[in-house]
């Protein structure tokens with residue numbers, strides 16, 4: 001009879017398998033970790049093991065180039081080309097030893113066990129044991145030896161450096177090593193909620209929790225619908241409309257509804273357009289908890305042509321999401337330069353359509369969570385160049401006191417994960433976001 005697996009083995013095997021899917025087959029983690037449609041091996045695990053797998057995956061992906069550099073320095077002969085399964089076992093074990101609060105001996109034993117159980121890797125079990133034991137013994141020195149290795153893939157580091165310069169690019173790369181803080185958008189009384197929940201009011205008006213471990217739905221105010229989780233940078237675009245009380249605003253690309261909720265809370269009549277049925281359902285249930293309402297429309301926005309033009313439109317377009325790597329460290333391993341080109345073209349098309357949906361004099365707030373100028377500043381410049389009836393409304397430099405660095409010379413918003421550090425007052429960082437406010441001129445035939 002086969003021996004039952006050692007405790008924790010299934011979790012490590014699943015982590016190694018999913019790391020392989022991310023880095024070899026560019027499969028995003030979100031789908032594989034979905035509580036209903038996710039990877040079967042993951043869904044078979046207990047809740048505690050699922051949490052462990054997520055922690056291992058996020059940590060491995062956050063530090064991958066450094067882990068790989070350390071392993072390469074310990075293996076005298078490079079692993080055979082086809083030994084990808086072995087590579088994944090090693091990186092997952094190394095992530096635990098180097099960065100997680102898991103006993104080293106357990107990470108080593110379970111990696112050796114994994115190698116022994118896989119006929120492709122059995123002959124390498126001795127190597128796995130020797131490499132990981134040495135890694136455990138020499139951990140401090142090895143970590144110091146890779147401090148200069150960027151934690152981001154080369155292709156992305158090159159793009160960041162070209163866009164932001166070497167110094168800022170390095171700061172952004174360092175910021176993505178730190179897991180994101182929890183930010184809340186509150187319906188009212190941010191100071192009161194910051195005091196109740198143990199947090200700080202950020203310059204943008206969001207509340208950042210000082211520390212969080214546990215379950216969001218159990219926090220005070222969740223059930224009553226007094227706030228929702230939304231990164232501070234993601235909460236900026238909806239605030240750029242100014243007073244929208246009584247106006248009809250369309251939130252295009254709206255699910256899961258963080259920005260729809262902000263617009264509704266600001267007193268607008270909101271139409272939320274979204275092409276994904278399941279995501280629209282999530283938006284509806286989020287709004288129900290918050291006791292806010294919006295008309296929801298399931299449609300591809302390119303087919304959406306309302307009878308009456310809107311007073312304003314918010315377009316949070318599908319993008320490369322390279323500003324969200326603190327929460328989604330798989331993004332840089334599942335997307336590449338071609339995706340950025342494709343998504344920039346799609347966003348331009350969506351923006352040009354969105355501009356046809358507002359009344360003369362109406363505002364269009366365009367935003368996304370990409371750090372790449374081709375999806376932000378350059379895209380806006382291209383649209384403005386051949387759309388004379390549309391102009392850029394600059395956001396004043398003092399709009400968010402304490403966050404002037406996020407407003408560029410033209411008055412567009414550009415946040416990066418290296419911003420909102422609070423000088424140690426609260427946990428630092430924010431998502432990378434781009435936002436611009438466009439306005440259609442009064443005299444237009446469009």
Ligand SMILES: C[S@@+](CC[C@H](N)C(=O)[O-])C[C@H]1O[C@@H](n2cnc3c(N)ncnc32)[C@H](O)[C@@H]1O
Pocket residue numbers: 252253254255256257258259260273274275276279299300301302316317318319
């Ligand atoms: C970045 S997310 C939006 C996040 C949302 N604005 C929020 O704050 O919660 C982009 C959304 O756009 C939707 N989407 C993508 N292309 C679309 C299209 N052509 N028409 C309508 N929705 C689209 C996606 O399904 C996804 O839900």
